[in-house]
Amino acid sequence: MTIITVAAAGIATILLAVQLKSIRGEYAVYMVMAASFFIFFYGTGKLKNILETLEQIQSYIKINSVYLVTLLKMIGITYVAEFASSMCKDAGYGSLGGQIEIFGKLSILGISMPILLALFKTLESFLQ
Incomplete structure (x- = not known):
């Protein structure tokens, strides 16, 4: 996975989180945190x-x-x-x-x- 893939995954997560924020705000936060942890642990690799x-x-x-x-x-x-x-x-x-x-x-x-x-x-x- 390259930086372009990670950046695209991050942007996609943010776009989904924005959509979820109006329905269930806490789910949007959880989704962003999950994506952040994924990227964090990928980075430590x-x-x-x-x-x-x-x-x-x-x-x-x-x-x-x-x-x-x-x-x-x-x-x-x-x-x-x-x-x-x-x-x-x-x-x-x-x-x-x-x-x-x-x-x-x-x-x-x-x-x-x-x-x-x-x-x-x-x-x-x-x-x-």
Whole structure:
């Protein structure tokens, strides 16, 4: 399935949801959420390609695997937080979606702190 297929499925779901909204509004929300979960889990299936590419990058340039694992965690947190936030906003709970976004940003910041400290330690060794 390509991005065109996923986009077409999403648009078709939205068009059906608009039609259902006038009859049974809650069914439209459920339909959009089901399509969103389908696309989300399909997207996570693409992680295999990303992992293989990161392993190739690591073999070309001798980089510590901790950095790549941290980068992958950041990507995962971003993907999940954005998905959950969008779902909340679509369901009419924008404030909860905003809180999920803030928590995702704080989680990324927390994960990146050891790398920032390692960078400062490296800079300190160069300056001495």
